[in-house]
Amino acid sequence: MSRLSSAETTTEEQPAPLVDAARDEMVAALATQLGDAVVESHVAPGRDAWVRVDLSAWDTAARVCREQLGLTYFCYLSAIDWLPSPFGRSEDDSAPTVAPSTDQLDHGVAGGATRFQLLARLVSPTTHLGINLKCDLPDDGLTAPTWSRIFPGADWNEREICEMFGITFAGHPHLVNIYLPGDFEGHPLRKDFPLLSRMVKPWPGLVDVEPMPGEPDEDEEATEAGDEE
Amino acid sequence: MTAISERQQRGYIGAIAAEARVNVELETEGMTLNIGPQHPATHGTLRIIAKLDGEQVVSAEPVMGYMHRGYEKLVEVRTFPQVTTLINRIDWLGNFANEVPFILAAEQLMEIEAPARAQYIRTIFFELSRQANLMLFLGDMGVQLGAITAVFYAFRDREHVLNLMESVTGGRFHPNFDRIGGLKDDLPKGWVEECKGAMVKVRRFCDEIEELLMGNEIFETRTRGIGVIPAEVALGYGLSGANLRASGVDWDLRRDNDYPLAWKDADFKVWTHPDGDSFARYWVRLQEVRESTKIVDQLIENIPAGPIMAKVPRIIKVPAGEAWVSTENPLGEMGYYVVSKGDLGPFRVKIRTASFNNISIVPWVMRGVYVPDVITILASLYFILGDIDR
């Protein structure tokens, strides 16, 4: 297969283990630079890399990634609320679950310790390898150092996180709402923020499965039975 | 990193100088101009608060949120197959392309892969939505610069692509056609021939628009050297897609990432432009439409036979895990960070849209430009409001 374009690096043409090595190396380099601040890391072979850093090293990690690892492309910055939703999925049949406790949260890749986690992704424009950075935020102090001086694109992302999760960023020049009206109360993307439309009228349900192409007979009855509800 | 061209440097120095001049020399009282939310140039409800000195912009600050629909929250109460209905409406012109990265992420978590035929058809549709999207841009840029005729040609010829979409999916704007594990339906009879004909028409449109607009001296004087974005700055702001390639960064996710989709079987060129100005962004997108038609032409010849749907369970439960998949959408890099907890629906989805980052550079790039250039730069950065506000 011939390629006309001028890029020298095409990761897909290399066998998978080599890519692993590249990602491992990247994570290792970050670990060397940050020392103990790297809490946990995970590399999915051929897919992606995750690194969880300590809150104190959040901005240092960004600077190291940009200046020393060549991850100069700022993809996004966001956050995750790991609290299970107290409202279930708001379907007809699902009774409201018991109020969840923050004691036993089920964190994803690269683990976690607290309810809120920052999540960011940086990519290298030359090797095209990316890294997902995570960072735990203590429940009593939802404040992180700003990235907007390292990656100017983080400015708006941080404003969005601030209004959606209530996480503030120390040193951010202009931390005001970006989407929501200025007097909006609450932080909509927190799991305990109710989705009001669902409170008013529950979702009709899950059963909207259509028969698979090619195998209509097996599913017909089940689908019809489901559709009647 | 790519070397910065001389034109880029000049533009950059010009912007700095203009800013310095505005700050130091003039002590007149400025004027605040509110461009939007109801304004012909913002094609949507974007609002830009521009502080002016005469006709020169001292600072410009976009205000969004007039169309915020909260998809990240809504997605949390949908099942996985229901999500595509929502995310179709993020970038409503590049409709099908929105669905693909999410479906790919779900498939990655489920460790399944759609059959080759489905992958080919997905890729073809991805490129068709790119054409539908960018063709409108090619005409719309003319309107923003005052040449009204171009956009009517764009609307006319985009119809060919939309008809193709409609005849397969039934939807012109919101196909909702991609499924976890494959596609909803196969191609109808005779569609392949029809598609080939349409691609010829799209290429003819590209030639036409190149002569009509890009060959025009006024168009060049209005766009050359306007809104210069150096590659370093573009990367820092997270610009992606054609905006990044127009600054000389040779990076196309279709070529540089490993997808199960069929791009790897097509031979196409990724065009870059060293200038980083509005003209470069227009030029790159024009070439991109051309390359896109070539991709479709190549793939449509070789669609493999076979099923279009992999074996997936009737009730789709996605195993716990996290996946990030992004694709090279018409507007730039669009990606979904999907967190699943083994449930029927996603636990959290971070939607990374291209326009959000592309527009975030506006305060930087608009210092010291003139009011007409505000429009030129906005048009050339090319945003879809649903893609900013999601």
Place this chain on the structure above:
Amino acid sequence: MTFALELSYWQSTILRIVGVLVAVLIPAGTLVYVFLFKMMSHMQSRLGPMEAGPHGSLQLMAEVGKFLQKEDIVPTKADRTLFTLAPYLVVGTVLLVYLAVPFGPDAYFADLDTGVFYLLAVSSVSVIGVLVAGWASANKYSLMGGLRAAGQLIAYELPMVLAVVGVVIQAGSLNLQHIVSVQAHGEIFGWGGIGNPFILTQIVGFGIFLLATQAELTQTPFDMPIAESELVAGYMTEYSGMRFLLFFIGEFASAGAFAAVAATLFLGGWWLPGFGFDNNAMNIVGPLVMVGKMMFVAFLIFWFRFTYPRFREDQLQTLAWKYLIPLSLVNIMATAVLKVVF
């Protein structure tokens, strides 16, 4: 066919007043329908209005009816008097321009000895109306549109005047009737078959005049005062209903007026070579010939309008001061030298 000579003074005065009104409204309507509705649509591969009347020919009536029904809105902070006055200023200017244009040997509204001078003076009054509209609207877009219009008019009045000077030198008169008759009786190297329309000798002047006209009329590529993608509608942003209609008529009527002026100065005016009509017949045929030539010039104006993107304000000034004015000065020099030589 001797009516024109037997009319008493008051009769011919009334006829002329009615004539001016007709001469403003008919070309304006024709231009809107033929060019804006139909030619533009066909250039853009669409049909344009098709429902009202055959090929949508009555659409104009519908549009006027619509505008007349609309609510008359004056913004609260606007200067009410000036806001109301502005559209009349603009339309009035156009009426005054038509006043000096001859449509036949006797079919003129006023035969002025300094016709060219009068035309150029009067045609730039409309910018006052535009400036007033921009200022009185109490809207930032309007203000910017008005200021742009003023800057543009100042820049383009000069090349326009200078382009006309070439014609004046060649004809040796400021009287428009005389200019027409010089073109009618002129000879091209001894051949008088088609007279000597000045477009042949003053082709540079014609080009500059057309460009300057385009700018004076604020048509694309010089439509920055209106610039719908930047300034919404420029100085017209706050206008609606009847007043907007007046601006609209003003825009197209003045396009017709400038087309008529260009036809008179460069295309031989009402003169139709080759048929040998006498003066009385020419009074009937002349206006038709004039309308034909006007339509041709207007076609050029609108063709540019539908094709080109728009300049930026500073680029427009550059074009005027750095290129058009020197070029027209050179044109005057050359004309003067040749006039003396031949």
